Amino acid sequence: AQTVTQSQPEMSVQEAETVTLSCTYDTSESDYYLFWYKQPPSRQMILVIRQEAYKQQNATENRFSVNFQKAAKSFSLKISDSQLGDAAMYFCAYRSVQAGTALIFGKGTTLSVSS
Amino acid sequence: DTAVSQTPKYLVTQMGNDKSIKCEQNLGHDTMYWYKQDSKKFLKIMFSYNNKELIINETVPNRFSPKSPDKAHLNLHINSLELGDSAVYFCASSQATGRQGFGEQETQYFGPGTRLLVL
DSSP, X not given: OOEEEOOOSEEEEETTOOEEEOOEEEOSOSSEEEEEEEEOTTOOOEEEEXXXXXXXXXXXXXTEEEEEETTTTEEEEEEOSOXXXXXXXXXXXXXXXXXXXXXXXXXXXXXXXXX | OOSEEEXXXXXXXXXXXXXXXXXXXXXXXSEEEEEEEOTTOOEEEEEEEETTEEEEEOSOOTTEEEEEEEXXXXXXXXXXXXXXXXXXXXXXXXXXXXXXXXXXXXXXXEOOOEEEEEO
């Protein structure tokens, strides 16, 4: 069975600085998807970024980028130029390519941003 | 224009009652999911439906019964509510291509969640 581990329960960053959230996963599959979701206090689950395992290039979305290391089964999220609105809980998630499979989530990292 | 909607957003009820949560998506997706987020914020799949057919049924008490009248709707009915059912319940939807290279279609989009409190 696949597992996702987020080893940092809490992280903090100053506004305009850069922070990296860690995620490792365990799987025997070669094809899969990886995601980072953000959950602000409003509790809405918001997609931050997606990585497809067959792509070697790291995904980027504006200030958000990932460092995807397939051999090491590592998928970290880098947030550049942090903003107060980035404060939230961040979840790393794994999904098999197999149709209809569910997301497997890590336990989350709470990110606080100070001015 | 809400992509995935859930009603109600808040539900406060007494132990032993029966309640339902409704979910609707207007994204044209063929697969819908129910996730439970517990008090420690851990998210876990409960059920998923593909084109009205149940495809994932995790170890959940049979007091929980999902129903999908059509592929745009997935409801969750809970009988004989217990204190431990207090949680946030999220509905999500996606396409199910079963192939790599379809990341956008396979991405799950979530509803706003329903906070259930059982007293």
